[in-house]
Amino acid sequence: MILYKTPADPVVEIDGQHYTVQSHDWDWLVNHENLADWLGSMASERHQVSAPAQLLAPIGTQEVWAAGVTYYRSRTARMEESKEAGGGSFYDRVYAADRPEIFFKATPQRVVAPGGVMHRRLDSKWIVPEPELTLVINNRGRIIGYTCGNDLSCRDIEGENPLYLPQAKVFKNCAALGPGIFIAGEPILPDTVIACEIVRKGGIVFSGSTTIAQMKRKPEELAGWLFKEDTFSQGAFLMTGTGVVPPDDFCLQAADEVRISIDGIGTLSNTLD
Numbered sequence: 001m002i003l004y005k006t007p008a009d010p011v012v013e014i015d016g017q018h019y020t021v022q023s024h025d026w027d028w029l030v031n032h033e034n035l036a037d038w039l040g041s042m043a044s045e046r047h048q049v050s051a052p053a054q055l056l057a058p059i060g061t062q063e064v065w066a067a068g069v070t071y072y073r074s075r076t077a078r079m080e081e082s083k084e085a086g087g088g089s090f091y092d093r094v095y096a097a098d099r100p101e102i103f104f105k106a107t108p109q110r111v112v113a114p115g116g117v118m119h120r121r122l123d124s125k126w127i128v129p130e131p132e133l134t135l136v137i138n139n140r141g142r143i144i145g146y147t148c149g150n151d152l153s154c155r156d157i158e159g160e161n162p163l164y165l166p167q168a169k170v171f172k173n174c175a176a177l178g179p180g181i182f183i184a185g186e187p188i189l190p191d192t193v194i195a196c197e198i199v200r201k202g203g204i205v206f207s208g209s210t211t212i213a214q215m216k217r218k219p220e221e222l223a224g225w226l227f228k229e230d231t232f233s234q235g236a237f238l239m240t241g242t243g244v245v246p247p248d249d250f251c252l253q254a255a256d257e258v259r260i261s262i263d264g265i266g267t268l269s270n271t272l273d
Contacts, residue, residue: 001013001014001036001039001040001182001183002179002180002181002182002183002265002266003021003029003035003039003058003145003180003181003183004052004055004058004179004180004181005026005055005056005057005058005059005180006052006054006055006056007054007056008020009021009022010024010026010029011049011051011052012039012046012183013051013180014039014040017048018048018049018050018051018052019046019047019048019049020046020047020049021039021042021046022046022047025060026058026059026060027060027061027062027234027235030060030062030136030138030144030234030235031138031139031140031234031235032138032144035144035145035183036144036183036184036185037185039183054115055113055114055115055178055179055180056113057108057111057112057113057114057116057176057177057178058136058147058177058178058179058180058181059108059111059177059237060108060234061108061234062108062232062234062235062236062237063104063106063107063108063232063236063237064104064105064106064107064108064110064111064134064149064175064177064236064237064238064239065102065103065104065105065226065236065237065238065239066102066103066104066105066132066151066169066238066239066240066241067100067101067102067217067222067225067238067239067240067241068091068094068100068101068102068103068241069091069094069095069100069101069241070100070215070216070217070222070240070241071210071214071215071216071241071242071243072095072214072216072243090162095216099225100217100221100222100225102222102225102226102238103165103166103169104166104170105151105169105170105174105175105239106170106174106175110170110171110172110173110174110175111175111176111177112150112173112175112176112177112270113176113177113178114176114178114179114268114269114270115269115270116173116176116270116271117173117270117271117272117273118150118152118173118174118176118258118270118271118272118273119152119171119172119173119174119272119273120252120253120254120272120273121154121157121171121174123157124154124155124156124157124168125156125251126154126155126156126159126251127152127153127154127155127156127251127252128152128153128155128245128246128250128251128252129150129151129152129153129196129198129246129252129258129260130150130151130152130153130239130241130242130244130245131148131149131150131194131195131196131242131244131258131260132148132149132150132151132194132239132240132241132242133146133148133149133188133192133194133212133219133239133240133262134146134147134148134149134177134237134238134239134240135219135222135223135237135238135239135240136181136235136237137223137226137227137232137235137236137237137238138235139231139232139233139234139235141223141224141226141227142223143184143187143219143220143223144181144183144184144235145181145182145183145184146181146182146184146188146262146265147177147178147179147180147181147182147237147265147268148177148178148179148260148261148262148265148266148267148268149175149176149177149237149239149260149268150175150176150177150258150260150268150270151169151175151239151242152174152175152176153168153169154167154168154169155168173273175239176268176270177237177268178266178268179265179266179267179268180265180266182264182265187218187219187220188212188219188264189212190211190212190213191211191212191213192211192212192262192263192264193209193210193211193261193262193263194209194210194211194212194243194244194260194261194262195207195208195209195244195260195261195262196208196209196244196258196259196260196261197258197259197261198246198252198256198257198258198259199256199257199259200253200255200256200257201255205250205256206246206247206250208244208245208246209244210243210244214243215240215241215243217240219240222238222240223238226238252272253272254272254273255271255272256271256272257269257270257271257272258270258271258272
């Protein structure tokens with residue numbers, strides 16, 4: 001089932017049918033003791049509706065965090081972009097280390113909804129999308145669902161000096177989430193495909209895909225590290241890294257459309273300003 005946040009009541013999709021979830025705060029839903037069972041058992045009592053025409057980012061007051069260098073392809077790209085600054089070995093070492101790279105990505109107001117416009121940082125000349133499986137974790141540290149995430153990144157800023165990572169990652173409209181939360185009672189399957197298309201002036205200028213099986217670290221491991229010495233009163237979102245990287249000569253342009261699709265979750269589409 002998929003839970004959508006809309007301008008009115010939330011909507012849950014179960015077996016292709018859509019039902020309203022009335023009078024419940026989004027944070028309350030994310031932190032429900034057993035959300036999957038509750039949504040399933042309540043479906044017959046809800047009002048059936050058509051598929052929502054407008055979606056909000058499926059986030060309440062949660063922070064968005066991200067994990068880096070979790071795919072071999074990402075490791076290679078990070079080493080390439082930072083080699084001139086002498087930081088290339090950092091990414092090789094973190095890929096092999098027990099401790100993952102985890103960093104802060106966005107507050108809720110920096111998160112763009114499906115169909116919304118993301119921001120191209122004007123002091124970057126090498127900015128790319130990073131399509132990522134994003135974990136939805138409740139306040140007890142348990143993964144309750146998954147969504148699509150776009151970790152918009154300035155590769156030139158990060159590559160100039162690894163200490164510039166916050167500026168390369170955190171700025172206005174720097175993240176997107178959606179279209180909804182795939183509520184899962186079981187871990188997501190390893191053969192789940194993550195795909196990305198970038199459309200420019202009506203034509204596809206980049207496409208690529210990977211599977212979750214290519215991640216070096218399991219989602220549960222990453223969630224465990226995020227919550228290891230921290231608390232999140234309303235839960236958190238955790239982007240899990242990217243295995244789909246455009247070529248080094250690619251940079252997003254104004255009006256480009258980025259489409260990120262994950263099996264079972266749907267497609268997150270956003271344009272660039």
